[in-house]
Amino acid sequence: MIVDIDRLPREGLKISKNFEFIHDEIVEEDAVFLLPLHADLTVRKMGEEVYVKGKIKTLLSFVCSRCLIPFEFPVDSHFDLVYLPEELEVSREELDSDDLNISFYYSRKIDLKDVVLEQLNLTFPVKPLCSQACQGICPVCGKNINNGDCSCVTKDSDSRLEKLKIFLKDKR
Ligand SMILES: [Zn+2]
Numbered sequence: 001m002i003v004d005i006d007r008l009p010r011e012g013l014k015i016s017k018n019f020e021f022i023h024d025e026i027v028e029e030d031a032v033f034l035l036p037l038h039a040d041l042t043v044r045k046m047g048e049e050v051y052v053k054g055k056i057k058t059l060l061s062f063v064c065s066r067c068l069i070p071f072e073f074p075v076d077s078h079f080d081l082v083y084l085p086e087e088l089e090v091s092r093e094e095l096d097s098d099d100l101n102i103s104f105y106y107s108r109k110i111d112l113k114d115v116v117l118e119q120l121n122l123t124f125p126v127k128p129l130c131s132q133a134c135q136g137i138c139p140v141c142g143k144n145i146n147n148g149d150c151s152c153v154t155k156d157s158d159s160r161l162e163k164l165k166i167f168l169k170d171k172r
């Protein structure tokens with residue numbers, strides 16, 4: 001959905017619609033949309049600055065990076081962005097940290113689908129976890145340790161205890 005900067009109505013453009021993304025457009029490879037992504041956007045031009053304000057809402061299924069079990073990941077995110085013409089473009093490093101919501105538009109157009117996609121990707125955690133306390137799976141037997149310890153864990157801690165006993169005995 002491409003917006004022509006020079007054709008924006010004076011009162012701004014209001015958009016309320018669902019966006020669809022193909023699988024490889026989202027950064028989280030294993031994510032699956034459980035609900036369509038709905039976006040409410042307002043695009044307003046003031047001089048050469050274009051303000052894109054909006055919210056996105058959806059529900060995805062992620063795969064926990066520790067226990068590999070899918071879990072629901074709701075997205076309900078608001079954003080407030082400023083787009084400047086490409087003539088003013090500077091590198092990211094030159095922008096102050098409080099200018100992080102500044103982007104640039106090219107050829108006097110803004111693709112709202114790209115805006116929504118970028119904002120969606122920003123909501124994703126670096127490492128998806130079903131819960132911060134997720135214990136993950138046993139590296140030996142692959143059992144989900146969240147459902148209780150497996151025998152390998154016990155054996156492993158036993159052998160460590162054995163080593164400690166030997167260590168302590170040698171000290172004496
Ligand atoms: Zn997990």
Ligand SMILES: [Zn+2]
Nearest residue numbers: 138141150152
């Ligand atoms: Zn195990």
